[in-house]
Amino acid sequence: MKNTSYKIYGVLIAIPMFALSSGLQAQMHVDSVGNVGVGTFTPDSQIDIEASGPAFRLTNIGPGAGNWEVFVNPNTGRFNLANREVGAGVVPFKFDDGAGNNMLRIGINGANGLAPRTVSIGSSSPGEETTLDVRGSIMVHGSIVHADYVFEPDYDLMSIKENADFMWQNKHLPALPKAPEGLKGPVNLVGHLMGMLEELEKAHIYIDQLNKDNQALINGHRELLKAVSLQQDKLDRIDQLEQLVHQLITEQNGQSILTSLK
Numbered sequence: 167m168k169n170t171s172y173k174i175y176g177v178l179i180a181i182p183m184f185a186l187s188s189g190l191q192a193q194m195h196v197d198s199v200g201n202v203g204v205g206t207f208t209p210d211s212q213i214d215i216e217a218s219g220p221a222f223r224l225t226n227i228g229p230g231a232g233n234w235e236v237f238v239n240p241n242t243g244r245f246n247l248a249n250r251e252v253g254a255g256v257v258p259f260k261f262d263d264g265a266g267n268n269m270l271r272i273g274i275n276g277a278n279g280l281a282p283r284t285v286s287i288g289s290s291s292p293g294e295e296t297t298l299d300v301r302g303s304i305m306v307h308g309s310i311v312h313a314d315y316v317f318e319p320d321y322d323l324m325s326i327k328e329n330a331d332f333m334w335q336n337k338h339l340p341a342l343p344k345a346p347e348g349l350k351g352p353v354n355l356v357g358h359l360m361g362m363l364e365e366l367e368k369a370h371i372y373i374d375q376l377n378k379d380n381q382a383l384i385n386g387h388r389e390l391l392k393a394v395s396l397q398q399d400k401l402d403r404i405d406q407l408e409q410l411v412h413q414l415i416t417e418q419n420g421q422s423i424l425t426s427l428k
Contacts, residue, residue: 223250309356313341313364316371326372339365 195203203209205216215222221237233250243263248255261269271286284299286292292299315321324332329340338344341364343357 306356309360311356311359311363313360313367316364316367323368323371326375329368329372341365341368 193205195207195209197203197209201209201212201214203214203216205220206214219237219240221235223233223235225234226232231251235248235250235255237246237248238244239246245261245263246257247259248257266288268286268290269288271284271290273283284292284296286296286299286301288301289299316323324340332340336344339361341361343361346352
């Protein structure tokens with residue numbers, strides 16, 4: 167087949183409004199119901215693109231940058247949304263071929279009474295008045311989410327009294343920020359989590375300190391009871407000696423009376 171180009175020009179412009187270039191094989195087909203196939207003669211939808219790594223690109227030719235491409239990775243079957251303006255391109259959105267149902271839903275249908283701004287991950291039925299609903303575990307990387315540093319010898323740990331004084335004076339714990347005005351405002355979740363963990367681990371240190379103090383008091387009390395018991399034994403023995411002496415004196419006095427009568 168001879169390569170032929172077909173072009174449609176506007177009345178007042180010399181630039182073709184529509185052009186078709188034929189090759190050895192037709193690359194575009196419109197079937198009897200209006201479905202358009204690119205790379206296929208049997209399109210299964212209104213626009214059906216079939217190729218190894220099919221893609222289409224949206225390029226902004228205005229003053230603002232913008233060159234986005236939607237494509238399927240030919241090796242993994244992953245659906246991708248790529249920004250081709252950044253170097254060789256970055257892919258901020260990737261959806262694996264085996265992704266489950268309702269992995270991400272934005273703006274749940276308002277017919278069920280939910281706010282249209284709801285973002286749901288892993289669920290099609292988020293809770294009422296929910297902005298973000300996540301079903302499953304959340305893993306956080308790249309942030310400090312532990313507070314084990316409180317156990318280090320060089321950590322400046324407040325005393326229990328200092329911690330209590332700060333808490334009652336400022337109406338919040340030292341490792342947590344003060345509540346925003348009206349109790350509403352942006353919250354650093356990772357920062358709050360780390361602060362809560364720090365306070366929790368400090369609380370366990372305080373519990374251990376109090377337990378040791380309490381154990382010392384218990385041991386001291388036991389020693390005091392032992393001392394009291396020994397003292398009581400001594401008092402009992404003294405009492406027994408007093409009784410014995412009294413008995414001996416009584417007997418001696420009785421003997422003296424009998425001797426005088428003779």
